[in-house]
Amino acid sequence: MKRFDLDYYLNGLKAENTVVLAQAITLIESKRRSDQDLGDLILTEILKEAEPSIRIGITGTPGVGKSSFIEGFGSFLISQGKKVAVLAIDPSSQRTGGSILGDKTRMEMLSKNPKAYIRPSASGSALGGVNNRTRESILLCEAAGFDAIIVETVGVGQSETLVNNMVDFFLLMIQPGSGDDLQGIKKGIMEMANGIVINKADGDQAKLAKRSKTDLLSALHLFAISDSGWQTQVELCSALEHKGFDKVWSMISSFEKQMKGNGLFAQNRCSQNVTWFEDRVNLGLLQVLTSQPELTRLHQQLKYKVQENECSVSQATAELLALARQLLA
Structure with a gap:
């Protein structure tokens, strides 16, 4: 990889240059010590001029239509004046460590929009549906002027909750009549989710989706209300017919307004920084020992x-x- 100096990256990010953004993310994902040192300098500098943004984590079982939803939802946000960055995590092979990284193909229209940036990354050995540098990538995207950052995880599982510690709003996607899916998801993610979207609420599944929403709302009332006072909401959506994106955004905006109103939005980000620090320390100690x-x-x-x-x-x-x-x- 060609080497550049600190000013090259800082000026490029400030100019909202997506080529420089891509190079900066590649730099911080590098395992070379010199690249990591330069990446740390970049992150330290951009923290001084942090831009306001909304960070949205999206998870759901394979086949629920996350990529289709993100493409449509991202396009909707752009129509509302937002610049959208998508950090899509692809699962890595346990045998070879390789990854397909096909998210740009699945979001073809959004990837062509100059107001959007899509970055597929391999999960590597990281748990939680993200990779080891997702947090850093979020900061770089914000520095490059993107005010809506969407993190798409590899799917739902017992360890697919790490993303909740790096976003402002955690969105769970399910399909109509997903009783089996919900059994697999378990209560933990249901309690973490700030919002639930029932996708594919169209055609023959429209009535089933409405019934699923009623059932979900009934189930959610059994959960204790979070310390923030926010009650998890459920919305219907059809990525195929491009319907429901406005309601999903309204849900996220209401959450953001409430969290900022009670001071928990900033407090949550500060707590996430501490979690980030602890994670990096643990990883660093492991690397020191294994060396x-x-x-x-x-x-x-x-x-x-x-x-x-x-x-x-x-x-x-x-x-x-x-x-x-x-x-x-």
């Missing part, structure tokens, strides 16, 4: 012993952690 030759050798030896049933997992873990503590002492 120790002595620890790496013992790790490999213990893996073999566990594989051959020569020692228990708990015994091997205790032995490895004992050496780690000794190295950190």
